[in-house]
Amino acid sequence: MKQRFRYHSKLVKTATAAALSLSLWSGGISSVLELAPSAPHSYAAVPAPSSSIVQPNQVYSYSVMSSDIKKLAARYPGLIKPSSIGSSEYGRDLLSFELGKGPAIILLNGSHHAREWMTTIWLMAMTEYYAKAYENNASWNGIRVRELLDHVTFRIVPMVNPDGVTLQQQGPSAFPAADRPALIRMNDGSANFKRWKANGKGVDLNRQYPAQWPYIANPASAPHYMNYKGAAPLQAKESKAMANLAQMINPELAISYHTAGEIVYWNFHTLAENVSRDRAIATSYAAMTGYRLVAPTANPSGGGFTDWFITQFHKPALTPELGRANGNSHVPLSEWNRIWGQNRDTGWMFAERAYSQWMKSQKATEATGAIRLTRTETAYASPELRAKQIDSIFTGKYTLLRTKGDWAEIKVAGGSRWINSKYTLAGPFDPIAEPLVTADQAIAMYRSPLDAEPMQDKLSAGISLPVIDKWKTWLLVKTPSGTYWIKASTVHAVPAKPTKPDPTQTPEPEDNNNNTDPAEETPATETNPSTPDSNPAPAGEHETGSSPSVETGEQPANPTGSSSSTTNE
Structure with missing residues (x-):
């Protein structure tokens, strides 16, 4: 619990929330989960989803968390990326991971205090739930989850204090024998560590941050199971990390x-100029959860992570206290369904708020040159998540007009459109020195050079492939089954075959009125995706009869399966 010894006890009630929904599509079946937080007692009826990886109804240890992070990263490659931010006082990795692919970052953390490991369960369960929503192309409050997590990244540290959590759950037997007497002494002589809050060295990590650190109220005078702020700010390895x-x-x-x-x-x-902004985010969270806002006072006790973050970055930070008060021990697992129901969708709100804030700091910049779309993109009237969606734009090369944040404005027939630039290739595009290439063996094909993995089908050897474009070390080639990217190092030029002129033929005059390469014509926008023939994509860059979905913006799942030029290997 975050303690404010100089705070008034007054709590400000907030308005209840409007209903929020999360719709998940899988196999053509739509399941809509309604969340209408009108009163905290209603959440007992909202069960957590059965999860194939994160199992919340257990004593969630450091080893269980470590295993689950590895499994989630393997299950959702490219979306969940694990790392370590350092090590604890006893050498345990301070595990972290990213969830999402965007430039706007939200930092989430849990278990600063040892007995508060319910927060770790929440962060891990949330991660899996949000990853599933991304995979299933779900929507929240009118926004596609894929759009949101393509613009935003959650950086999550689910267990800041792994030594303390291990001590609270397993007792001193999990630590070196030589250290056990000191641990019991810091616990006031008790062998029961259920009340333990500090790290493994008796330092309260949430009293370690340099935010009015000298004036923290009621500090313990020596290492202790709670309230010892340390000899100096950021002394503990965990808070420093x-x-x-x-x-x-x-x-x-x-x-x-x-x-x-x-x-x-x-x-x-x-700061006075930030109060309205920060209160709006806190009020939205309170409305969604039924939690109450703590009223600020002029002289609060500091040292907490969010105290430091607010004063250091002048950006919003919240400290939610999950679960009903339970005395000096961990929140019981019987509270989990209630906590899950209250908080399940709050991360989406945080993501939208963070992205809006990040975009306000970005400037629209004039741009020149070309940009290539590697997938069908939804076109917007302006660079905003909730901007009006106008139409869809096919793959191809376009003139770049402006950029703002992770958006690009491109020229289209009759005007301009804004698109998410994450899956686009920015110039320069190199001249094509070898108009025809071939491979001596089956080679990998990619829908985009940005893809981490190639397509399942491979391109067969011995086929002459016209080169449409070159970008860095990649070639865009036209195959018998469509247009795909290959690595330039996997092919070589097709030697030109010398031909002798036929003396009996009279040469025809050169046609100077048709100098346009149809493969490089400017693509038109798709105004009616259900009838692609009414507005076709450029020749050689879009498979005939395979209209991309406006909702997903993805190419067909297996356009090469029936082609004689590909083999499943």
Whole structure:
């Protein structure tokens, strides 16, 4: 629990929320989960989903978490990317991971305090649920989850204090025998560690941050199971690693989860010009969860992670206290369904707020040159998540007009459109020195040079492939079954065959009125995706009769399966 010894006990009630929905599509079946947080007691009826990886109803240990992170990263490659931000005082990796693919970053953390490992369960279950929503192309509150997580990345540290959590769950037997007497002494002589909050050295990690650190109220005088702030700010390896991470990634928003009390802290000497912005985010969270806002006072006790974040970055940060108050121990697992129901969709709200904040800091810049779309993109009237969707734009090369953040404005017939630039290739595009290439063996094909993995089908050897474009070390080639990217190093030029002129033939005059390469014509926008023939894609760049979906913007799943030029290997 985040303690505010100089705070008034007054809590500000917030309005209840409108219903939110998360729709998941899988195999043509639509399941809509309605969440209408009108009162906290209603959440007992909202069960957590059965999960193939994260199992929330257990004592969630460091080893279980470590295993689950590896499994999630393997299950969702490219979407969940694990890492370590350092090591604990006893050498345990401080595990972290990214969820999402966008430039706007949200920093989430849990288990600063040892007995508050329910926050780790929440972050891990949320991660799997959100990854499934991305995979299933779900939507939240009118926004496609894929769009949201293509613009935003959650950086998550689910267990800041692995030594303390291990001690609280397993007792001193999990630590070196030589250290056990000191651990019991810091626990006031008790062998029962269920109340333990500190790290493995008796330092309260959420009193370690340089935010009015000298004036923290009621500090313990020596290492203790709670409230010892350390000899200096950021003395503990764990808090130092968290501060370093925040400074490295410069997030738009930070959420530090604690337990318990179903309240949320949001203000620590917040600048006057930021109060309205930060209160709006906190109020939205309170409305979705039924939690209550803690009213700020002029002289709060500091040292917490979000205290430091607010004063260091002047950006919003919240400290939600999950679960109902439970005394000096961990929140019981019987509270899980309630916590899940209250918080399940709040991450989407945080993501939208963080992205909006990030975009406000970006400037629209005039641009020149070309840009190539590697997939069908939804076109918008302006560079915003909730901007009006106008139509869809096929793959091809376009003139770039402006950029803003991770958006690009391109020229199309009759005007311009804004698109997400994440899956586009920016010039320069190199001259084509070898108009025909071939491979001596079956080679990998890619839908885009940005793809981490090739397509399942391979391109057979011995086929002459016209080169449409060259980008860095990649070639865009026309195959008998469509247009795909290959690595330039896997092919070589087709030697030109010398021909002798036929003396009996009279040469025809050169046609100078048709100098356009049909493969490089400017693609038209798709105004009616269900009837692609009414507005076809450029020749050689879009498979006939395979209209991409406006909702997913993806190419057909297996356009090469029936081609004689490909083999399944």
